Amino acid sequence: MDLFLLSRGLMKNLGSVLLAMLLMPAACIQIPDIEAPPDEPDCSAVGEEPIGIQWVSPMEGAQVGSSARLQVHLTGDTPEAVDLLVDGTAVATLKEPFVLDWETQSVSEGPHAFVVRARRCGQESLSTQRQLVVDRTKPSLIAQTPQDGAQWVSVHQTVRAELSEPVVAGSVNNSTVRLLAGQREVSAEVSLSQDGRVLTLQPLEPLPVSEVMRVVFDPSVADTAGNPVSMPSQGWSWRVPAFLPLGNSQTLWPRVDFFSFQVDRGGTPLVARLGTETSGVQVERWNGGAWQSLGAPLQGSTGDPQATECVLHLDPSDTPHVAWVQPKLDGSVEIHVRRWSGSAWTALGAPVIPILTQASVTDLRMKVESYGGVPVIAFKERNASELRVTVFRFQAGEWRSNVGSGAQSVPNLTSLHLELNQLNEQILGWSRTEYGFPGWAIYIVRKAGGSELGYVPSRHAESPMMAMTVGGDNRIVVASPVQSNGSQSVLVQEVLFGAGTWERVGDTYDRVTGRTDASTTALKFDAQGRLIMLLEEPESEASSSVRSLFIQRWNTDHWEPLGGALSANPGATPVSQSQLGTDKNGRIFLAWSEADEQDATQSRLHVFRPND
Structure with a gap:
């Protein structure tokens, strides 16, 4: 080709390019980066310096x-x-x-x-x-102490977890494995077994009562593959109550219809009970590991019907005394009283016969005088025309009645209580209705030197008196019902011997807020002179028939709760006949009957000790 023509063509194309550039609008032109092709490895010396891994x-x-x-x-x-x-x-x-x-x-x-x-x-x-x-499988809990959801755990419980596989020892310490009471941490010594599968927490102090305890693992607690411990979806928690059961009531006592409960000064509980197992009264004492019978069942003559009531009391030397109401085949009744000799039951005199003819006997009560060990019994008796409270005292080998107390020809009389003060004076309390007056009148009578002194804390209560006790400082204390905000509360009042004015012990009281009726089943002074109140009350308005126990102790100017709601089957079955006792150190013991969870017709007796 002619060189001139080639040059001319190039110039023409260049001019066209320049013209096109001039005609374009002014703008920034993005020119993509052009990646340099990767350097080809130099393979000329391949194999001279091999790769080591x-x-x-x-x-x-x-x-x-x-x-x-x-x-x-x-x-x-x-x-x-x-x-x-x-x-x-x-x-x-x-x-x-x-x-x-x-x-x-x-x-x-x-x-x-x-x-x-x-x-x-x-x-x-x-x-x-x-x-x-x-290994992608996490270690899991295959055994736990206490069990998840356990209800009755001691304050001295050692916490133990067995794992499905070992965890790294260095991952376990008191920062990665924690014991909590609610949100508060409880100090504990944390250790791991040699095989890495058993983890133990030893609390450095007793576990707090009335708390829900739980164990929390940090994710750093893991096996050698780094898998953290897998906790149950519901967690691992249990309850530490203020009281723990003594024995197994489900198998020991098939059904208990009536019982009486006492605690000796050393803290040993005793019960006297009536049930389907025997036609008599069985007295048993806790020996530290089981309930042990004190002699054979007590009953009247051969062929007598089942006893209807029993009462147990300890004298100042902790000798058991028991009394019971014994029906006869002819329709009459007797009251039998026995004292434990250490090896057998000894009858105290002949059976007591009610004063009224053809009378029925209920509300049997018994106390033993602080010196001389003389027993005193009181009961309510009635026939077709009369109703009265009768008191007998054991003197010179026979039972002698005091001058009749109570009232004749009244519409009703109930809630009988008997106490002895330090002078062994008899303090009787009861509630009765009166013709022409609404409500219930509460009467307290002190028998002193052959005369009677009356105390009337209320004349128009809506329900009968609930409980009564006498203190060593000559105080009489009673609990009676009052209406407050649409439900029944408890009013506690006290009076000194010789004084005529009743004083309130705090405000009216109920443990559960809302429209639930509270009732007091026992008042008692402990050995330190502290007033203790035992209440029965529904746990909620939604379950008004499920009544639980609540314990309160008077602390200078207010009632303080001792533990939370207490029942053998929480939230399931109602309690009844609740009683309390204390030892010389002020430790509180409780007893009550409760419907069986599987068979509501069976009433079980439960006895509880302090969780200390």
Whole structure:
């Protein structure tokens, strides 16, 4: 081609390009970066400095969890690619500095062969094979003490967890395994067994009562594969109540229709009970591990019907006395009284016969005088025309009645109480209705030197008196019902002997807020002179028939609760006939009957001791 024509053509094309550029609007022109082609490895000296691969971690035979951190060290020529092979299959690529966090979900649990491969210029270098065990299963609790949801746990309970597999010892300490009472931490010594499977928490102080305890694990508590301990979905918690049961009432006492409860000064509980097991009265004492019978069942003559009531009392030397109402085949009744000699029951005189003819007997009460050990009994008797309270005292080997108390020809008389003061004067209390007057009148009578002194804390109560006790400082204390905010509350009042004015002990009281009726079943002074009140009350308005127990102690100017709601089957069955006792140290013991959870017709006797 002619050189001139070529030059002319080039110039023409260049002019066209310049013209097009001039016609374009002014703008920034983005010119994409042009990547330089990768440097081709210099393969001329291939094989002169081979690639070396050394494992850094994990160690041979190590366990790895859902993620495995793999690290190798390379020497020699720079590789084109570095791959992870598991059981001969490439699963991932390692980039410099050749550390990889590999997710193990693509392989099964168990042992696998791990190899790292480096490639360069068509040649491969392999690491040594490292056998690793994939373990994605978390350690779990297979046994716990206490059990999750346990209701009756001692304040001295050692906490123990057995795991399905070992955890790393270095991960277990009192910062990673914690014992909590509510939200408060309880100091405990935390230890792990040699095999790494049993974890123990030994509290450094008694567990707080009326609290829900729980154990919390930090995620750092893990097995060698890094799997943290798996806790149950509901957690691990239990209850530490203020009181613990004595014995197994479900099997020991099939059904208890009536009982009386006492505690000696050393803290040993005793019960006298009536039930389907025997036609007589059975007295039993707790021996530290089981209930032990005191002699054979007590009953009247052969062929007599089942006793209807019994009462147990201890004299100042802790000698048991028991009395019971014994019906006869001819329709009459007797009251029998026995004293425990240490090996047998001894009758105290002949049976007591009611004063009224053809009378029925209820509300049997008994006390023993503080000096001389003389027993006194009181009961309510009535026939077709009369109703009265009768008191008998054991003198010179026979029972002698006092001048008749109570009232004749009244519509009703109930809630009988008998106490003895330090002078062994008899204090009687009862409630009765009166013709022409609404409500219930509460009467307290003190028999002193052959005369009677009356105290009337209320004449128009809406319900009968609930409880009464006498203090060592000559105080009479009574609990009576009052209406407050649409429900029944408890009013506690006291009066000194010789004084005529009743004073309130705090405000009217109920334990559960809302429209639930509270009632007091016992008042008692402990050995330290502190007033204790035992209440029965529904736990909620929604379950008004399910009544639980609540204990209060008067503290200078207010009632303080001792523990929370108490029943053998919380939230399930109602309690009744609740009674309390105290020992010389002021420890409180409780007894009550409660419907069986499976069979509501069966009433079980439950006895509880302090959780201390």
